[in-house]
Amino acid sequence: MRQETSTPPAPPTTSAIPMSVDRGRFADAVTPWEEEEWRTAALAWAGRALDRHGLRETGTREVRVRPWSILVRFRTGPGERDAVWFKAGAPDNAFEAPLGDALARWVPGHVVTPLAVDAERAWSLLPDGGPLFRNVLDAGDAGPDSWARALAQYAHMQRALTPYADRMTALGVPDARTARLPALFDALVADNPTLDPAARRDLAAGRPRLLDWCAELDAYGVPDSLDHCDLHDGQVLAPATGRFTFFDWGDAAVGHPFGSLLVPARAVLERYGPEHAERLRDAYLEPWTDLGPSLPELRRAAALATRLAALGRAASWFRLFPGTPTTGCSEASAHWVGELFAETTVFEDAAA
Structure with a gap:
């Protein structure tokens, strides 16, 4: 995520934003996160969505890589709940992105409403929904x-x-x-x-x-x-x-x-x-x-x-x-x- 500065003249480049990567017990998982082109495109897509919602990154990007999904937590403020989540699913659960978009329309109030969805690429950007x-x-x-x-x-x-x-x-x-x-x-x-x-x-x-x-x-x-x-x-x-x-x-x-x-x-x-x-x-x-x-x-x-x-x-x-x-x-x-x-x-x- 972007480091806090005082009124920067322009957003920092992706390479300037620190990241932590958690692979849990799955160090041998093969995911798109290892592909620089995919990673750059995904982070840029999430960044554009943040901009559309008037949100700015304020800290380290927290990445969680698993065999079935990739999560990136973007800090957007000083509070614990000041965050949004990027999620990319594996091909066999690629339906999750368009399903989440549809559920927000069909049963609002029961699900998290995405900030952005790319159904073709199985990408979602989700707000923090409160305590687990x-x-x-x-x-x-x-x-x-x-x-x-x-x-x-x-x-x-x-x-x-x-x-x-x-x-x-x-x-x-x-x-x-x-x-x-x-x-x-x-x-x-x-x-x-x-x-x-x-x-x-x-x-x-x-x-x-x-x-x-x-x-x-x-x-x-x-x-x-x-x-x-x-x-x-x-x-x-x-x-x-x-x-x-x-x-x-x-x-x-x-x-x-x-x-x-x-x-x-x-x-x-x-x-x-x-x-x-x-x-x-x-x-x-x-x-x-x-x-x-x-x-x-x-x-x-x-x-x-x-x-x-x-x-x-x-x-x-x-x-x-x-x-x-x-x-x-x-x-x-x-x-x-x-x-x-x-x-x-x-x-x-x-x-x-």
Whole structure:
């Protein structure tokens, strides 16, 4: 980012702006960040967008390089919240940029509104959206009741998005509707090199149960919507008391909305106990109670959907920049495929 000066005659050149680069555990990741031409173009695009919004850089650019995305935090003032974020996604999650732009129009108030989007290049520039929900939880300023309010708001957002399911898949969001899950399962099993013959046989033996679960879930008639697929407390912002914003849609899919419960329900179960996970589920389900199914039927649908959501988690491990080593990805994907047939799920009754 640009260093603070007193009334500079002209903005400093990109080369004069200090940067820190965090690669985390992924030093061997192959990303466009290593390409000078791409890096120059991306930073220049972000700089022009900042200028259009009357923003100036005031500190070091903080770069985070991961196998699935590149983030650059631009400081724009002295405060912790004085920042904007550039994000570039891998080809398989390139839909995130146009999806974020569309969500800001379809469900304003529930998502972060981009400052700029280049859909063709999968680039977004996003404002700071407020404190992470995770940090609010860790500080003791929120708890399981806040999780319940967040999931109820998220469910209302999903209800509002049901008319846009086909438009979202047209933007490139993966189609993981229930009828497509058996084919997704077959591909995940066939293409995973870490599965030995015995594991493949065991998974194949469970396939009839998968078909039964899909048929039963479809019969409840809940309309398809956007599934975040990784809705943990680091993907939720808490800009104001009782209000939440949902972001980071790179793992998302269009499918049964109740699959979104998997990740937050597991988190609440682990942190607060089963009674709070059940309250979370019922708070989430309340906005869907006018559809016709009874509450016990909706609970059953939630149990089925959270079991089937393991397939979405398994598929998301391969949305990486081309050339990046997939070490660990196949193993993680295989783990999630195996979770499909676990003896119990987060709500325990889906294997019945």
